[in-house]
Amino acid sequence: MTTAKLRVEPSFYVFWALFCLLDSEGVLPLFVCAAVIHEMGHVLAIGACGGRIDGVVLSAAGAVIRQSRSLSPPAECLIAAAGPLAGAAAAGILSALHCPMAAGANVLLSLVNSLPLLPLDGGCALRSLLGLLPAAAMTAGLRALELASLLGATVLTLLGGALLLYTGRNAAGLAVGLFLLGANARLLRGSGNYGMIQSIIPKIRSN
Amino acid sequence: MEETIRRALWCAAVCLSILTASRMLRASGALSFLPESDAGRAIAVLGGAGTDGGWSEGLVAVFAPHTQ
Numbered sequence: 001m002t003t004a005k006l007r008v009e010p011s012f013y014v015f016w017a018l019f020c021l022l023d024s025e026g027v028l029p030l031f032v033c034a035a036v037i038h039e040m041g042h043v044l045a046i047g048a049c050g051g052r053i054d055g056v057v058l059s060a061a062g063a064v065i066r067q068s069r070s071l072s073p074p075a076e077c078l079i080a081a082a083g084p085l086a087g088a089a090a091a092g093i094l095s096a097l098h099c100p101m102a103a104g105a106n107v108l109l110s111l112v113n114s115l116p117l118l119p120l121d122g123g124c125a126l127r128s129l130l131g132l133l134p135a136a137a138m139t140a141g142l143r144a145l146e147l148a149s150l151l152g153a154t155v156l157t158l159l160g161g162a163l164l165l166y167t168g169r170n171a172a173g174l175a176v177g178l179f180l181l182g183a184n185a186r187l188l189r190g191s192g193n194y195g196m197i198q199s200i201i202p203k204i205r206s207n
Numbered sequence: 208m209e210e211t212i213r214r215a216l217w218c219a220a221v222c223l224s225i226l227t228a229s230r231m232l233r234a235s236g237a238l239s240f241l242p243e244s245d246a247g248r249a250i251a252v253l254g255g256a257g258t259d260g261g262w263s264e265g266l267v268a269v270f271a272p273h274t275q
Contacts, residue, residue, distance in 0.1 A: 005211045008218045016222055020229035021238060025247030028226065058218065095254060101247070104254025108246075167270055169243045 005053070011060035015179060022171050030105040034087060038109055039063050041086025042079055049075040061119050061183035076128035080121045084110040112176065118149040119183050146184075153180035245270065 019028060042065055046053060054068040071079070087110035094103035116122040123145060130141040157177030164171050232238050252265035 005208075006214045006218070008214065012218075013221060013225065017225050017229070020226050021232075021241060022244055023229070023246070024233065024241070024243045025245075026230075027247045027250060030250070091254070100251050100254030102254065104250030104252065107253040108250055163270065164242060167245075170245050170270065171242045172244060172246055 005055040007055065007057045009057065009059040011182070012058040015060040018175055019172070022175065027101065027105065030102055031109060033102065034090070034105040034109045035063070037090045037106060038083040038087050038113065039065070041082040041084075044086070045079040045082030049079060051075070051079065059183075060179050064119075073128045073131035076131070077125045080125035080128060083121050084114045087113070115152065116145075116148070117152040117180065118145065120180075123149055149180075149184055153177060153184055157181055 019031075043053065046065065046067060049071055051071050052068045054066040057064045057066065070076075087106040091103040091106035091110065094100075094106065113121040116126050118124065118127065126145055127142065130138045130145065133141060154177075157174060157180075160171075160173030160175070160177045163173050229238070249266065249270075255265075
């Protein structure tokens with residue numbers, strides 16, 4: 001019996017359906033092409049760094065490429081950065097070919113993925129670089145990165161909501177923020193462990 | 208390998224079905240209660256940033272409140 005290398009979680013279909021419903025301008029296929037270019041960047045980088053792909057998981061958090069063996073922190077950082085870099089290169093080529101819409105989709109996807117928030121590529125690149133630090137500094141850095149990811153997802157959600165209220169349009173920002181919060185659900189459940197949040201909760205309760 | 212291809216085809220079929228259904232619903236006006244998107248105009252501005260000037264003003268204009 002063969003093992004499937006592709007796993008599609010139900011949350012992926014929810015994510016897809018939401019963006020299909022919100023896509024009033026019919027630009028979703030451009031983002032799908034940009035996502036394929038983005039993932040191909042990761043795949044090429046994994047091959048170049050001597051990694052081996054074990055499988056792909058599609059979920060609301062996007063596509064996650066699982067590797068069968070761990071690589072060095074710089075290699076992991078390069079693999080994480082390869083997606084946005086591939087998107088930026090594609091945007092440059094498409095712009096030169098006078099395809100502004102396709103170029104713009106690659107720019108937007110690369111910019112969002114470069115945010116230093118987990119589980120986006122920017123956050124993953126930062127996390128892999130933390131592996132170069134001594135153990136204590138790495139642990140502190142990881143906690144700071146997790147807290148920053150939670151706060152960043154919350155700010156994105158609030159900004160997305162404000163944009164929707166302000167313009168009466170553009171719900172995609174809110175959707176991306178909510179899905180980032182969903183992707184960080186594990187961190188969200190453990191958010192009471194963060195010192196900063198522990199200091200805020202008593203103040204909220206006393207009010 | 209066969210299982211992977213089968214899953215990929217199944218995923219593509221489901222995604223295409225959802226996309227087609229949402230396009231049909233939008234064409235019929237059943238989704239008129241949903242907010243419109245300016246993603247197309249935003250990516251056109253971002254995509255033209257390398258060739259056209261004033262992309263930041265363009266983005267501000269895209270996300271300005273609509274009066275109609």
